[in-house]
Amino acid sequence: xxxxxxxxxxxxxxxxxxxxxxxxxxxxxxxxxxxxxxxxxxxxxxxxxxxxxxxxxxxxxxxxxxxxxxxxxxxxxxxxxxxxxxxxxxxxxxxxxxxxxxxxxxxxxxxxxxxxxxxxxxxxxxxxxxxxxxxxxxxxxxxxxxxxxxxxxxxxxxxxxxxxxxxxxxxxxxxxxxxxxxxxxxxxxxxxxxxxxxxxxxxxxxxxxxxxxxxxxxxxxxxxxxxxxxxx
Ligand SMILES: C[S@@+](CC[C@H](N)C(=O)[O-])C[C@H]1O[C@@H](n2cnc3c(N)ncnc32)[C@H](O)[C@@H]1O
Numbered sequence: 001x002x003x004x005x006x007x008x009x010x011x012x013x014x015x016x017x018x019x020x021x022x023x024x025x026x027x028x029x030x031x032x033x034x035x036x037x038x039x040x041x042x043x044x045x046x047x048x049x050x051x052x053x054x055x056x057x058x059x060x061x062x063x064x065x066x067x068x069x070x071x072x073x074x075x076x077x078x079x080x081x082x083x084x085x086x087x088x089x090x091x092x093x094x095x096x097x098x099x100x101x102x103x104x105x106x107x108x109x110x111x112x113x114x115x116x117x118x119x120x121x122x123x124x125x126x127x128x129x130x131x132x133x134x135x136x137x138x139x140x141x142x143x144x145x146x147x148x149x150x151x152x153x154x155x156x157x158x159x160x161x162x163x164x165x166x167x168x169x170x171x172x173x174x175x176x177x178x179x180x181x182x183x184x185x186x187x188x189x190x191x192x193x194x195x196x197x198x199x200x201x202x203x204x205x206x207x208x209x210x211x212x213x214x215x216x217x218x219x220x221x222x223x224x225x226x227x228x229x230x231x232x
Contacts, residue, residue: 020046036143036184037077037102041109053213053221057138058085060225061167065089069133072096072159074122074152074168075140079106079115086136087112094128096120122155123148132159137168141198142185149187153202157231165229166203170195172210172222195224204230 020042028034043054058081065071068091073082076095079102086093093114097103098121106117118128123144135156144152156166171181172195173188181188189195192208199206207227215221 040080061136064165072132072135074137079110083110087114123151135166142170145186169223169225172224203228
């Protein structure tokens with residue numbers, strides 16, 4: 001066996017970090033409009049370990065999953081979570097997003113035999129299956145207007161039924177942060193009470209927890225994690 005010297009391993013790591021730093025700058029910092037979804041390989045290879053909040057979307061919903069369960073990854077973006085966190089327990093995953101580029105990226109980099117990626121506007125189209133044990137909806141509801149919410153929430157209610165669960169997250173913003181983030185945001189939340197009110201129209205069992213992490217550029221990231229059951 002050829003022993004790899006530590007300096008070579010360290011060098012390889014530095015080149016890898018540099019590659020993802022450049023990817024971040026070119027895709028999310030350039031003059032072109034960036035995608036509304038994030039390439040989480042950048043979190044892993046460049047932001048790690050100074051930015052950790054993105055991992056919660058992978059880890060937290062797993063406690064609601066059981067071996068062989070049926071999962072819908074709503075607004076799946078790059079597909080990272082379905083591939084590396086949910087496919088290791090689910091029996092089948094449908095992962096949908098309305099952006100064809102997100103789905104092309106997910107199929108190219110994060111495909112797996114258990115995952116069916118599909119382009120679909122969840123406010124317009126029925127979900128691929130009629131029932132799921134777990135629906136994950138991370139960083140998605142702030143991307144919709146009220147009419148679109150009503151359409152998606154109706155589909156979620158019928159797809160989880162009395163036994164299933166919806167888990168997801170949305171940022172909680174300070175008033176001065178409203179409208180400053182992702183260009184696709186249409187409905188941002190400033191208080192947990194607002195989010196509770198949002199779900200209480202349609203669901204009887206609502207749990208919300210908030211986590212806080214420092215942001216690399218300064219300030220803090222507050223994410224509200226919701227677990228919702230019991231369609232009314
Ligand atoms: C911030 S990304 C979140 C992606 C992923 N869930 C994550 O946590 O990394 C929001 C995603 O919602 C998708 N999206 C927005 N409106 C949608 C709709 N009506 N139907 C399906 N996907 C939608 C966008 O294309 C984008 O990929």
